[in-house]
Amino acid sequence: MNVMIRWGLVLLMAGVLAACAQPKRDLTEAERQAMEAAAAEAEAAELARREAEARGLGIDRDLRADPLDDPQSPLAERLVYFDFDRDTVRPEFIPMLEAHSRYLSQNPGARLRLEGHTDERGTREYNLALGERRAQAVRRIMTLNGARDSQLDVVSYGEEMPVAFTQTEESWARNRRVELVYDVRR
Amino acid sequence: MKKRVLQAWLLGFLLLAVGPASAVLEVTVTEGVTGAIPVAVTPFAWEGPGSASEDVGQIVGANLVRSGLFDVLARERLPQAPDGPDGFLAERWAAVGAEYLVIGRMRPEEDRVLIEFHVFDVLANQRLGGFRIPVPAEMLRRGAHRVSDIVYEQITGDKGAFSARIAYVGVTGQGDERRFTLEVADSDGANPRTLFRSNQPIMSPEWAPDGRDLVYVSFENRRSEVFRHNVETGARSRLAGFSGINSAPTWSPDGKRLALSLSRDGTPNIYVMELETGGLTQITRSNSIDTEPAWSPDGDLLYFTSDRAGSPQIYQMRLPSGTAQRLTFEGSSAGAATVSPDGKSLVYVQGGEGGLRLARLDLETRRVTLLTSGRYDKSPSFAPNGSMIIYSTTDRGRGILGSVSRDGRVHQRLAARSGEVREPAWSPL
Numbered sequence: 001m002n003v004m005i006r007w008g009l010v011l012l013m014a015g016v017l018a019a020c021a022q023p024k025r026d027l028t029e030a031e032r033q034a035m036e037a038a039a040a041e042a043e044a045a046e047l048a049r050r051e052a053e054a055r056g057l058g059i060d061r062d063l064r065a066d067p068l069d070d071p072q073s074p075l076a077e078r079l080v081y082f083d084f085d086r087d088t089v090r091p092e093f094i095p096m097l098e099a100h101s102r103y104l105s106q107n108p109g110a111r112l113r114l115e116g117h118t119d120e121r122g123t124r125e126y127n128l129a130l131g132e133r134r135a136q137a138v139r140r141i142m143t144l145n146g147a148r149d150s151q152l153d154v155v156s157y158g159e160e161m162p163v164a165f166t167q168t169e170e171s172w173a174r175n176r177r178v179e180l181v182y183d184v185r186r
Numbered sequence: 187m188k189k190r191v192l193q194a195w196l197l198g199f200l201l202l203a204v205g206p207a208s209a210v211l212e213v214t215v216t217e218g219v220t221g222a223i224p225v226a227v228t229p230f231a232w233e234g235p236g237s238a239s240e241d242v243g244q245i246v247g248a249n250l251v252r253s254g255l256f257d258v259l260a261r262e263r264l265p266q267a268p269d270g271p272d273g274f275l276a277e278r279w280a281a282v283g284a285e286y287l288v289i290g291r292m293r294p295e296e297d298r299v300l301i302e303f304h305v306f307d308v309l310a311n312q313r314l315g316g317f318r319i320p321v322p323a324e325m326l327r328r329g330a331h332r333v334s335d336i337v338y339e340q341i342t343g344d345k346g347a348f349s350a351r352i353a354y355v356g357v358t359g360q361g362d363e364r365r366f367t368l369e370v371a372d373s374d375g376a377n378p379r380t381l382f383r384s385n386q387p388i389m390s391p392e393w394a395p396d397g398r399d400l401v402y403v404s405f406e407n408r409r410s411e412v413f414r415h416n417v418e419t420g421a422r423s424r425l426a427g428f429s430g431i432n433s434a435p436t437w438s439p440d441g442k443r444l445a446l447s448l449s450r451d452g453t454p455n456i457y458v459m460e461l462e463t464g465g466l467t468q469i470t471r472s473n474s475i476d477t478e479p480a481w482s483p484d485g486d487l488l489y490f491t492s493d494r495a496g497s498p499q500i501y502q503m504r505l506p507s508g509t510a511q512r513l514t515f516e517g518s519s520a521g522a523a524t525v526s527p528d529g530k531s532l533v534y535v536q537g538g539e540g541g542l543r544l545a546r547l548d549l550e551t552r553r554v555t556l557l558t559s560g561r562y563d564k565s566p567s568f569a570p571n572g573s574m575i576i577y578s579t580t581d582r583g584r585g586i587l588g589s590v591s592r593d594g595r596v597h598q599r600l601a602a603r604s605g606e607v608r609e610p611a612w613s614p615l
Contacts, residue, residue, distance in 0.1 A: 085497075121542065123521035123535050123564055124389060124449065124609065125434040126491055128403075128410060128499050129454040129475040132431050136452075153408050156431055160387035165360070167562070167583055 033056040067103065068185055074099035078180040080138055081173060085122065087133040089141055097138065100180060101145030108148070114138050116156040117163075119172035130156030138178045153183070211375025211587070213252055213510050215596035222257040223341065225250055226284035230301070230386055234294040238326065242301065245269070245330035246288060246337060249348045249374060253338065254596025259284055271304045274551075275576065276311040284308050288337055292326075299323050303333055305340045306599070312507035314340045331372060338389075345569040348373050351613040353400055356380075358605035370403060370417055373569075373612075375600050380573065381415055392436045393613045400611075401425065401435040412446060425459065434477050445469070445479035445488055456490050458505075478522050478605065483529040491521035500534055500547075511549060516554050522565060526592070527572040533557065535564050544577055544590065557594040565608065570615045576600075578608040594598040 068075050078098040079090060089097070104110050116131030135154040143149055164171035202468040227247040232238040250256040252447065265278045267289050279287050290303030298422060303392050304316040317336055321329030328349065329425075335346030366388040371378035382388065387406035391432035393400055400415045412426035412435045426432040430449030437444055444459045448466075456469040470476040481488060489502050498519045501510040514520035519537035526533070529549075536545040538552075541561030547554050557575065566577040579588040581599065585606030589598045600607070 027601070100325070119244070120562060122519070123478060123491065123542075125477045126475060126493075126521050128389070128431055129432050129449065129477050132449055132454070133475070138405070154430075157387065157388075157405070160389065161403070165583065 035065060051077075066185065068182065074150075075103055080134075080178040082134055082176040082178075084119070084172070084176065085130065087130065089135045089137050092142065097141050098145050101147045102143045104142070104148070104151050105146035107186040108151070109151065110182065110186050111151050111182060112142075112147070113153045113181040113183050115161075115179040115181060116154070116158075117161060117175055117177050117179070118159045119175045120159045120162065120167075121172065122159070124158060124160075128156050128160075131156035131158045134176075134178050187492075209599040211378065211602055212547055213375055213598055213600050216599055222255055223285055224259060224283050225288065225341070226264055226279055226282065227288045228264060228290070229261065229293050230303070231269075231289040232292050233238055234292075238299075239323075240326040240330060242292065242330040242333065243288075243290060245327065245374075246290075246334045249331065249334035249346075250337065252598060253533040254591055254598070255342065270283045271313055271316055271563065273392070274304075274306055274313065276306070276308050276483075279306070281309045290333065292546055293501045294323065295320070297323050299326055299329065301333060303337075303561070304362050324411045327372065329372075344573060345615070347569040347573060347612070347615065350570050350615050351397075352567075352576060352587075352610050353381075353393065353613065354607050355388050355391065356602065356605055356607050357585065358538060368400070369607075370400075370613075371561075381417065389609065390434055391609060393611055393612045394437050395439055395441045395614055397614045401437065402443075403433050403435070424463075430450050430454075434479060436479055436481065437482055438481055440484040440485055445481060447477035447479065447490075456488060456503075463608065467506065468506070469503065470510065480523045480525050480532075482525060483527060489523045489525065489532060491523070498537075500532065513552075514554075517545070524566045524568050524575070526568055527549060527570060533566045533568065533575050535566065544575065545593070546594070555594060557590050558588065558597075560588070563588065565610065569612045576610040576612055578610065 067073050070076065073098045080093045100112065104112060114135040116135030118127040118130050122130065132154060133155060139152050139154055142152060162175045164174040216291050216474045218307045230242040247258040251258050259282060261569050263282050264487040265282060268274055285308050286307040287308055288303060290301060293300045298320045300318060300320050302318045305314040314402060319329060319614040321334055332346040334348040338346035350373050351370055353368065353370045354372060356369050358365050366384050366386065367380045368388050368391060368444060369380055384404060384406050386408065389403040391400050391402040398416060399418060400412060403410050406414050410431045410433050411424055412432045413422060414425050415422045422432055425444065426447055427447065428450040431454060433446050433447050435446040442461055444461060446457055446459060448457050453473050455471060456479050458467045458469055469488060472492065472494050475494045476490055478491040479488050487502050487504055489500055491498050492501050495512065498521045499512055500514045500520045500523050501512050503510045517536040517538040521535050523534040525529050532547045532550055533544055534547065535542050542563055543560060544566050545554050548555055548612050560579045562580045564578045566575045568575055574589050575589050576589045577589055579586060581601065585608045587600040587607055587610050589600065590596065
């Protein structure tokens with residue numbers, strides 16, 4: 001390439017860069033800080049919105065005040081596991097279910113979906129019925145502890161929605177579950 | 187009511203517009219009968235301009251091999267085939283080891299194709315029969331299945347079931363990306379067509395006795411509901427969406443009623459629905475799980491799964507509402523019964539130490555025969571001629587279909603090229 005043209009291009013690019021940088025130089029320190037703060041705030045709001053969305057809310061509320069989001073609370077536990085072909089709720093899950101029942105009785109507008117699931121050992125339609133039975137067993141404990149029947153929805157997915165996919169006792173145990181899903185939180 | 191029907195039709199129309207199926211099935215015979223009958227099937231000559239759209243001779247041969255009863259001779263071993271029934275020389279075919287010979291030719295006639303074929307018994311040195319069947323030009327593949335049915339019947343004396351179709355559930359992806367499809371394919375897995383797709387589970391497809399409609403369970407509204415779906419028009423309507431679970435629908439042999447399991451009153455019981463009126467009759471009244479109903483061919487009996495005695499077992503009940511009689515006692519559990527077309531036996535899923543396997547119960551002698559040796563063999567469905575049972579199984583954790591001959595001797599697997607397939611249902615003939 002011709003040396004003259006090459007230098008011409010370099011100068012031209014330098015000019016363009018200088019033009020781009022121009023407005024920033026005119027900002028006062030206070031203005032710059034304000035802009036940065038606004039950007040950080042927008043970012044935090046976006047993060048909160050996405051977190052809310054991920055929890056199935058899709059609305060921005062003051063989430064920090066919600067006990068359902070406190071990882072230290074028994075309310076953070078949302079899974080009940082079962083033995084093979086059984087719908088008996090094991091004792092270790094009772095305190096957690098009592099906490100959710102209390103929350104529901106204190107928040108009469110809240111609605112909770114109880115999703116029953118099974119492992120793959122069993123025929124499919126039988127498993128659909130077994131999943132329902134597990135969710136009903138959880139519902140019984142919760143209504144005995146103060147939740148209203150109208151706050152609880154029972155759904156069964158049988159073996160159709162596994163969360164673990166290996167054909168091992170470990171996977172089966174994770175799939176034999178009732179999931180507590182808050183459709184309305186308060 | 188009129189408006190609802192119209193909506194169902196519109197919905198059906200939209201659903202028909204979905205693209206081609208991804209779940210093309212590939213068949214492998216894993217275990218056949220020793221001493222399968224050697225058959226020669228010559229290429230079917232095309233007597234028209236251009237060439238045939240399908241290799242009919244090849245399709246017929248593949249079908250016969252798939253039945254497990256036949257060994258089809260490689261084409262390069264075959265001597266020159268005669269043009270018609272008169273040029274048959276038994277010794278030339280005996281010399282290459284064929285016990286039966288099928289020859290054929292095709293001639294286009296306007297928008298149809300005329301398939302003419304002959305079946306010979308080489309050892310007896312005689313022609314068993316000659317046939318001429320016209321098929322619409324674009325349905326040559328179905329014509330080939332029809333030819334296979336006739337050849338099968340000529341040689342074995344039993345009706346063929348190659349023209350029947352299979353419906354099944356396809357699953358692709360994992361987690362939030364999981365997609366479910368309802369597919370219908372030829373009995374050899376060819377021509378798969380997606381009837382319905384959903385990001386929620388689809389379960390329990392079953393054919394109407396006229397082969398025009400399917401019933402199945404869909405979770406599209408986030409709960410189990412029963413839908414009816416016309417295979418030709420795509421018309422679709424919801425049959426059962428009661429509170430609780432709506433599941434395990436199966437058509438009565440006369441096509442007028444549906445048996446299904448509903449938990450609308452708290453626990454799942456068997457009900458019969460009149461399809462014309464939607465009226466329900468409760469058949470079982472128990473606090474146990476009663477599900478997976480199956481009709482006897484005369485429509486007088488229902489077989490179903492119940493855990494009223496602790497573990498799930500199969501019971502029978504005479505309609506309209508007799509007492510339930512327990513039928514299964516072997517293994518730790520039993521369920522998902524399918525009735526043979528002659529009504530003489532049940533094939534069901536037997537649970538035990540080794541996992542879930544298919545077993546056949548002879549309803550007269552009460553003898554039980556294990557048919558499969560897998561660990562997750564489920565959802566059995568009888569072929570309409572009773573020769574085979576198709577079912578769900580797994581291969582290294584992946585859902586595939588298996589089929590087994592009625593006597594348990596011939597085994598095949600049908601796997602999708604991608605994704606999983608399960609819950610097959612064989613259509614009526």
